[in-house]
Amino acid sequence: MRRVQFFDTTLRDGEQSPGVNLNAEEKVAIALQLERLGIHVLEAGFAAASPGDLEAVRQVGEAVKEATVVSLARAVPGDIEKAREALRGAENPGIHVFLATSPIHRKYKLNMTREQVLEKAENAVRLAKKYFPHVEFSMEDGGRTEKEFLCQVAERVIPAGADVLNVPDTVGYLTPAEYGEIFRYLKERVRGIEKVKLSAHCHDDLGMAVANTLAAIEAGVEQVEGAINGIGERAGNTALEEVAMALATREDHYQVVTGLNLREIAKTSRMVSKLTGMPVPGNKAVVGANAFAHESGIHQDGMLKNSSTYEIMRPETVGLEATQLVLGKHSGRHAFRDKLSEMGYRLPEEKIDSLFIRFKELADRKKRVEEEDLVSLVEEKWGGEEEIFTLETVQLSYGNRSVPTASVRVFDLRRRRALEEAACGNGSVDAIFKAIDRVTGEVVHLEDYKIASVTHGKDALGEVFVKLRQGDSTVQGRGVSTDVLEASARAYIHAVNRLAGRLVERKGETVPASSGS
Numbered sequence: 421m422r423r424v425q426f427f428d429t430t431l432r433d434g435e436q437s438p439g440v441n442l443n444a445e446e447k448v449a450i451a452l453q454l455e456r457l458g459i460h461v462l463e464a465g466f467a468a469a470s471p472g473d474l475e476a477v478r479q480v481g482e483a484v485k486e487a488t489v490v491s492l493a494r495a496v497p498g499d500i501e502k503a504r505e506a507l508r509g510a511e512n513p514g515i516h517v518f519l520a521t522s523p524i525h526r527k528y529k530l531n532m533t534r535e536q537v538l539e540k541a542e543n544a545v546r547l548a549k550k551y552f553p554h555v556e557f558s559m560e561d562g563g564r565t566e567k568e569f570l571c572q573v574a575e576r577v578i579p580a581g582a583d584v585l586n587v588p589d590t591v592g593y594l595t596p597a598e599y600g601e602i603f604r605y606l607k608e609r610v611r612g613i614e615k616v617k618l619s620a621h622c623h624d625d626l627g628m629a630v631a632n633t634l635a636a637i638e639a640g641v642e643q644v645e646g647a648i649n650g651i652g653e654r655a656g657n658t659a660l661e662e663v664a665m666a667l668a669t670r671e672d673h674y675q676v677v678t679g680l681n682l683r684e685i686a687k688t689s690r691m692v693s694k695l696t697g698m699p700v701p702g703n704k705a706v707v708g709a710n711a712f713a714h715e716s717g718i719h720q721d722g723m724l725k726n727s728s729t730y731e732i733m734r735p736e737t738v739g740l741e742a743t744q745l746v747l748g749k750h751s752g753r754h755a756f757r758d759k760l761s762e763m764g765y766r767l768p769e770e771k772i773d774s775l776f777i778r779f780k781e782l783a784d785r786k787k788r789v790e791e792e793d794l795v796s797l798v799e800e801k802w803g804g805e806e807e808i809f810t811l812e813t814v815q816l817s818y819g820n821r822s823v824p825t826a827s828v829r830v831f832d833l834r835r836r837r838a839l840e841e842a843a844c845g846n847g848s849v850d851a852i853f854k855a856i857d858r859v860t861g862e863v864v865h866l867e868d869y870k871i872a873s874v875t876h877g878k879d880a881l882g883e884v885f886v887k888l889r890q891g892d893s894t895v896q897g898r899g900v901s902t903d904v905l906e907a908s909a910r911a912y913i914h915a916v917n918r919l920a921g922r923l924v925e926r927k928g929e930t931v932p933a934s935s936g937s
């Protein structure tokens with residue numbers, strides 16, 4: 421099978437993402453991880469850009485042992501000299517010289533004629549070859565360059581010493597068919613083209629960077645360029661992890677090997693995201709948090725029966741944990757039952773059916789149903805008429821210079837009467853909890869208190885979780901309300917009900933909800 425090598429520019433074009441700035445130490449850390457991933461050529465930066473980047477390129481060049489480390493350089497002697505200075509001590513040094521070739525860039529940016537471009541490109545490659553064993557030349561904006569001019573440039577830089585010839589789609593303008601066609605054209609017409617590796621470098625302005633890169637592979641390129649997580653100038657570069665997985669998953673189609681260590685993909689993605697401060701979207705292919713998560717019942721059922729129903733690659737292949745079946749409002753009984761069983765619950769079918777109804781009600785209000793919610797659902801015994809205490813009212817007096825006071829009224833279903841108590845506290849929630857302790861007469865310790873929003877916006881439901889301990893029993897309580905103080909009271913009473921219920925059971929007493937005392 422044909423071999424395609426990977427050129428990573430996370431540290432150069434990736435770093436050109438607005439707001440990203442990697443220091444030398446961070447670049448070295450990412451470079452070493454890229455080397456573990458098996459990247460073949462690593463663009464460490466643009467030595468002429470700043471003393472800091474020159475130093476970073478130097479450090480990466482010295483740290484990396486296997487991959488070729490290159491610096492970008494304009495087609496000017498000064499930039500080439502800076503790259504030379506930076507990579508003097510590198511194990512495998514290289515240079516990446518570029519010059520724009522398109523009519524738009526020639527006219528507006530460079531103010532150069534075709535002949536001047538040819539001459540400048542040739543001279544730069546010739547000089548670069550004096551210093552570097554590995555020279556890549558890029559025809560910037562090659563995608564919008566006249567094809568016959570691309571051939572002319574190629575025929576000047578190949579004899580001058582280029583080892584790799586890159587045709588970038590700098591502005592992400594081409595379609596896959598058009599991009600592939602450029603490489604076929606060059607291969608057919610350029611004298612000496614077999615002496616260089618052809619390389620593809622795409623941008624994602626129209627969301628076609630990966631598709632274009634794969635089209636270039638179909639057209640026979642031997643090197644692909646891109647950045648981890650697809651970061652880079654504007655909409656970014658080709659996401660290398662996506663290309664790697666497309667080639668591996670569709671080896672039957674592409675008939676290409678990469679030699680990459682795919683299990684390092686997830687780790688590399690996380691590191692790049694962390695150090696660049698660029699979060700990976702949940703739905704990002706291969707490395708997004710949802711890339712191997714399944715939420716809908718029909719998919720989850722299929723996955724439980726055989727993962728090939730809805731997964732074309734395994735998360736373990738890219739070094740991720742196992743597939744996740746996420747419980748939400750689209751989930752079905754199979755996934756619900758499976759999750760309960762994974763959590764250690766062995767429940768009869770009727771119980772699962774009735775819990776499933778409660779689960780769907782909850783899922784309608786909650787974005788994602790977590791294990792803790794399921795624990796509450798399963799352990800929830802005191803719903804409806806089985807409750808011991810039900811909250812009737814909660815009132816609060818609060819001022820930033822006064823002690824908060826809460827008064828709580830509950831209905832005691834065992835005694836069949838309403839009870840009311842008040843208490844002061846360190847804060848509003850504390851005052852409410854103390855008033856509930858008094859009114860229920862239960863001695864409990866608050867072990868945990870969490871508050872979360874069920875939805876976004878001003879009308880979001882506040883959801884409060886409490887964990888209460890009484891002796892060696894610990895229970896959770898959950899309360900939902902548009903008011904977080906009321907949600908707190910509900911959660912606390914929910915937990916107290918469970919503890920009171922357990923206590924009665926443990927003592928062997930049978931106290932029906934309706935009995936008095």
Ligand SMILES: CC(=O)SCCNC(=O)CCNC(=O)[C@H](O)C(C)(C)COP(=O)(O)OP(=O)(O)OC[C@H]1O[C@@H](n2cnc3c(N)ncnc32)[C@H](O)[C@@H]1OP(=O)(O)O
Nearest residue numbers: 433466468469470494495496518519520529530560590653
């Ligand atoms: C497609 C790409 O991603 S290309 C890489 C883009 N990356 C960067 O630009 C990041 C690093 N760049 C920098 O730090 C600065 O731009 C520097 C240090 C390289 C140059 O800074 P300055 O000398 O102040 O020039 P400035 O950036 O304003 O303008 C670029 C100049 O280089 C010229 N130029 C652009 N590309 C090339 C090239 N490949 N070869 C030769 N000259 C070039 C421009 O025509 C312009 O020349 P002019 O001053 O005669 O008009």
Ligand SMILES: CC(C)C(=O)C(=O)O
Nearest residue numbers: 518558560561588590
């Ligand atoms: C320097 C070149 C390869 C580049 O980044 C581009 O054209 O996008």
